Amino acid sequence: MIQAKDLQSWLISAEGFASEFEILRAWSAGQSLGEDVVTLSPRLSGFMPDWRRLLLASSFLAGSDKIGEQEIALMAAQAAMLFGPNMLIRDAGAVILTQLANNRSIDLAAQRNHIAPDLEGRLGISETLLATRRLIEATIVLNDARAISGNPFQTELWGKLRQARWASATAPTAAGKTYLVLNWLLSEFERRTCELAIFLAPTRALVSEIENELRTLNKEFNVPNLRVGSIPLRDFADGSAPTIVVFTQERLHLFFNACEIPPKADITVVDEAQKLGDGTRGVILQDAIERVVSANEDGRFVFLSPHAENPGKLIEDAPNNAEKAIVPGGTSTVTQNLMIARQIPNKPMEWTLSLAHKDDEAEIGYFKLHDRPSGKGGNKRLSFIGLALGRKDKGTLIYANEQGEAEKIAQQIYDALGNEDSGPLDEELKDLSDFCRTSIHNRFKLVHLVKRGVGFHYGNMPSLLRNEIERLFKSGKIRFLVCTSTLIEGVNLACRNIIVRGTRKGRGTRMEPQDFWNLAGRAGRWGADFYGNIVCIDTDDKNLWPYGIPRKSAYPIIRETDKVIDHAEDLLNYIARRIELGIEGVDEKMEPVAAYLMCPTRLAFGQNSG
Template identity: 30%
Template structure:
């Protein structure tokens, strides 16, 4: 008997949709028109049949492919930006975000609606939406909703070992925190360890856990511990450890009697980095593997294709028939990034099309203006992060930008400015900048000052942040605009890797405020080569099939 290959209708529709010439033409024209709007360039728009574009977006939103769903969201979001008063766009925006399960984005879109036309849906569609919301509700906070990939990951955290990856904007650590909160609510007496790569992240994550759990910590006799020498370790409690790999090792050595039931390793790609910290990860997992009471081990990493590689560190996992059964990789992002190259040396503004993987010229204009002017022009009413690979350059850029800004006369900014004067120095540059809603974020700032700067940025009081990798790698502060002034990493000539770049770009886009963000690669110096900036943009695609290795 000859078996016939059965092809579903969905396969027929979605398999070749990426190559559809009309869809790609519409998308490129939408990007071009959005770029003219963003840069305020007076030039003729390219033709876009909005109804056709919206129908394509609706089809893409129903695809099982993560990249298709993200693409659908981007199309409707950019159309909404360039045609804010078109009621048809509002109708499809609702539909697309509902189809992709991006209910947080749906709330954001509802707040920004400029039309009063409501979507007429039949009873079945309304039931389906409510049913979908039930499926993605957060067990610890039922009034809030996960994205669909988040919920899939959440349901796997009870596995003995598991590894997952996704974009920075997906909220990988949020899933861990909600899982812990639910078990604490249910009265489970476990010890949890969240391992983060930097001390800056210890402050951020531990603060969020304390905020998540609130009075539950005392009611359920839990303590949040951030060092191996914490006094609480001498008392009878259950613990939530938030530690770097080094601090976890000290804890395992000093407190052999303290079991760990769940070990969460955030930013797991650091395990394969070439710095001295990577060896601590190996040692910690080896020590825990020797214990009689072994923990559940969960790895979370940026959007890499093979997160199961980290499971090779777990002895029990090596006995599994197929490690891919214990991994989940998603590329779905609730927000999109539109990427540009601005050449301040030879002139020109270029758009990078993620779909065709090519640059598209927006303007040939010579841009002989300071970076501060570019940030001001593109940053009205939004928040910007500006990346340098040198703290001196970051500080000087912040000072240059502040020269044309006025004090905000905000009590919280003035209070922090006074605190900086008292803690650091009365004439310290930062104290004056803060009053204007401008800051720089570098390694040697006191931890208490850094945390307050981060909070004021989250509260949208600080509108421009100039940083090195201290901020980019350490703290989750998404912005509307990101300016990248070099393709080199901090303290050296080493170029960013694909993972470095994705982590950096993933900071752009704020789901509570918008469905997209803008990334600007800015060439300021002749010794920086255009081809290297282009390579940085293309790295995501060149590395798609290259796997990380632990060998």
């Protein structure tokens, strides 16, 4: 008798269904953009999926415990549900999604009329019972009045959070880890198990987002007089009311410095915890965590990270008596397509589009630009391709390396749009334009850009403005948004398409592979999209992509202190000569770690390897 694991392995092999799934993946990627946007290649234009055969195979793969096999099932099920030729095939795709506990995608499909409502009512008794059981197993009860349907990663994380004092979870950006943790945090306040919580986020933009989301979510919980703040005021530590403070690592130090007695946090959440390896700020973050631990060793700690291969690293220094939990990443909840756009030789307005999967490429088709992308720097390639692929849709992000580039690219999209949207100006876009004119400057570029649904987004702008841009982009009123590396730092701004040209952050800093996939993870928002498309431009240019497109895989978390301490002799020599070196001799990597180690109150946290 053949075992399930053996059958699943055979299904994705060359002898099995590998070639059929490969062509289905490319075909569905083209369909996700629309045949009025991309002209499919001859191989795909006449493709007729054998749905019964593919869905039968996918139903077996959906029961696998391997992420790669589950993602194939997700891709095929969504393709059937969205593009299947009849309701029977579309319902069959939705049933496979129930196997994957992806009920939010089924609900979205019903909302958009891809399938009829009340899927369970159309199933047989046996399948109805199974679907109901899966729904119950995926249900996360937040409190007496509210429950949500979670994916397998979320349901496992919820259970671990209720049990462990120190927990580390890693998952792709679209897995919903932060959303779940915020709900869990509020539920702990409702249960009266927490009076003071600290949420650490790496940027002011993310701090603002988390603060706003906590205020919104708290409407569903019974936590009277809850204070949520992001200003490091010592009054937040007075114990007079339940309190959640949301800080960067620098603000947390200011908060502790302002308090005569170090406040005891019951729960501390560290979002984007891989930033412990981020140079000087990584050292500051580690020092901040240690101050919290020192103030209350009995506190609970939650570390969140994307694409980490060693999430256990973050909790290896928990107290011996603390119960620990590691929640590894689960399967994706949306289908992400990594695409490559190349200019056809001698035809600057005509481009091919192919799907990159593992080490292979599959041609999708070709598309046309509205004009020649002339000029230096490649900005017009970004803007014109973003416009070509996103013109008939909402939710296109274009990644720019610098603030100035972001503004130029947004202006180019605005100019290319012309007056095609001849209807009345949306009231919210008009209000945003008026706000920019009266509160910033009448010549500020967003004053006119937003009137055509175009914007830009970077860290160095007023938080009130940035928040409104994010809200209008999520609602679809801003259709094109040009962003800088703020997105890499964890701002939860999901989209339908991301257009990228090169792997840099700023003027010369290389974008690490995990940063690229953190950015790419914004493509496709669970519950709002079925697909997320990452379009890479000019990938054959070694100046732009010196190491090619980064591979999608888990990456190690390495604390900055560990990187330096691993070269202990160099560090000791630097410390011995530090006084005589003067300001000119300061080493940017050695100095913060040396200062960290020489702090009089230094704990041994995280230095087991030293």
